Amino acid sequence: MFKGMPKIFWAGTALMYGWIFFFMILEMTIPGFPLKKFMGIPACYTYNWIVGLWLMNIIISFLYFKFEEKREERIEARKKRKTQDAPTGANIVHEN
């Protein structure tokens, strides 16, 4: 199942769920956690509103398409090298 799914997918989902459930757990175990000040404002505006809702997801979706494009470029480059080498037999292993 999921054979061929790029590794970056798992890294991104781990980051997303890790961040979200980490802060959910903190909120449900530390009284008043969302309202504790961080950089002068209630912390929930930072970890939930700005980072959890927007910035983190922009970063993950950027990484997803960027890593995939780079991976596809590497595959194309490898294919081109094989095509160029093939007529000379340069990629054939000679036993002697």
Place this chain on the structure above:
Amino acid sequence: MGVNPIVILGSVLYFAVIFYIGWYSRKASMDSSDFYVAGRKVGPVVNGSALAATYFSPASFLGLPAFIFILGYPFWWALVGIIGGMPIATLLTAAPLRKYAPTSFTDYYADRYDTKWLRLVAGIPTLIGGLAYVILSIVGTALFLLAILQIPFNVSVVLASVVVFAYIYFGGMVATTISTAFQGVAMTVASVLAAGYVIFNFGGLNGLTDAVLANSGNFFNLPYVSETASHPLMATWTGVVGFFFVWHFGFSAMPYTVVRFFTTQDIKAARRSVFWAVTIGGAMYGGLVIIGTGARVLIETLHPLMQTEGITNAMGVLKHMKTAYGVAGASVTDYSMIAAVEGLRSPFLLSVLAAGGLAIAMATASGWTMVLNVLLGRDLLGKVFGSSWPERQPVHATRVMTILIVFVCMLFAFKPPALVLDISGAAFIVILCSVGPPLILGIWWTRATTTAAIANILVMTTLSCGSWMYAKYKLGSYHWFFLSDPAHKISTPHQFYWVFVGFIFFIVVSLMTKPCKDDVIQKYSLDIRPEQ
């Protein structure tokens, strides 16, 4: 409160732009490829903005702030769940489905599971969810028209239906993609601008927070660490986590977003579209969080109707809208977002908000209407029951279906069955638990079988609809676990667990039944995955 000429001007300008785009691109929609999938001509920024505008509906624009208004801070996590579910679509379904490049949502099910009857089976929950969404979109459009024109709700429902119908009748997918991209920008500008006004009104985020706490001391309460929950539905972790998951997987598997992956130029554009949808949609959601958080205190301290005798709180203002304009019962709380902005008493802001609200409602209504009229016309009438009409006259066939769909949904919009976000949540769970597993596991698992797909769709549609209605009528709300002891109800928003049960059920039945032919699996599973 009277009609404001600035508000009307903003809306007229919005309609002028939209109908110009629709009319201009009409000549581009002469063949079925252009009509169905915008000729696969749109780039990632345009498609991403259109994706965001289509995916987000009045359920987002009105419903999410309304739910923050009702449930408090813990509901912020639901918005995080919605945006957080968008990036995963990039690699899970967007790229593979663009590689496969079908025309309609049910094409994949028919091809991957090798039977035309899957179009009919997959069509059942799609039709249920789609009609629900067109209804809530017409309701949303009607509420904004009411705010703009100060007309009775029934009249605005008819007007909203005419507007939505005209919009999609004349352009098909080309008009809806390009003008929908404009709508994506309009809705985001409206939301962010309104949030800016709210924050400025209170002198910053600290001022907003202090005002909210002074008005509703329990607003920021979480389960287990506070004496009183922000709302009974948020008294346990299942409520908080449940609302997070209700809409979370929607971007990957809901028909009206999946079809937008088909319209991109290529796979690269499909992936990049998601990035732009997250950027634009996330900004809009950031605005909705602030509006919803400040809604109650804004209405109670600033709304002009608070001066009316007999009105002492925000719910009193909203009930007044019900009696004064005939707004259907369930939709009254959906007006809270508009009422909050009315409290800021800026005609310019209300004008921009109304344009944004109309944009988001029309974009979703047209997106879903296109999914349904392709399902009913091309897929069911044409490919399942063998009628040649959709093939010979695709534009004519989809237009006839559009008339039917909009008319039927208009009838329901006069008295909506629930809050717009609740209609949306129900539609999401029914679709995600039934057709979600066959789609996602059809791509990523060679062992997915036809029998499992059919069984999952039929069983999960029945269980999700049945449990939702049972909970509503026996326990008073579809957000309580349907088997709960009435004295100790457990919060499970929209019976969200069916999504996870659906995946497990699908896997178990697949393992017990015969897989599809090797060539089918090769073409519709292995070949559409990323190249290794």
